[in-house]
Amino acid sequence: MDRRVKVHQLFLGVCVVALGACATLDQRPKEQQVQERAQARWDLLLKGDVMGAYEYSSPGTKAVMSQEQFAGSIRLGFWKAVKVEKVVCESETACDAQLLVDYEFRGSPIRTPAKETWVKEGSTWWYLRK
Structure with a gap:
């Protein structure tokens, strides 16, 4: 019986730790979370x-675009650098990441602004391909 009590106490301890981990989900501002994921x-x-x-693609994007289709749509080597400059969130579940994109066109370096949308599903922010 004493062993059962210890196992029960251990189980309760694990449950408390697990619940505590759920309570400490990423508490950083949504803008910071999106900026880090977009840059990554x-x-x-x-x-x-x-x-x-x-x-990093949203579940909806993955539902309509396979990995192979995604890979086929990417021009590797085109971009020279990308920096997420700022994130603006219109709601609790949608943000726009504002980027500075460096690439080369006909031998000339180009820097241009761009914008991409991120959506929150569950506790995670995802890139929404349009």
Whole structure:
């Protein structure tokens, strides 16, 4: 009986820790969360890790675009650098990441602004491909 009590206490302790972990989900501002995920996604693309970048796609995007289709739509080596400059959130579940994109066109370096949309599903922010 004493062993059962210890096992029960251990189980309760694990449950308390697990519930505590749920309560400490990312509490950072949504803008910071999106900025970090957007930059991480672009860093993967710049390194040529298309499948890694695909994993940041929203579940809805993945439902209509396979990994192979995604990979076929990416022009590796086109971008020279991408920096997420700012994130603006219109709601609790939708944000726009404002980017500065460096690439080369006909031998000339170009820097241009761009924007991409991120949506929150569950507790995670996802890139929404339009």
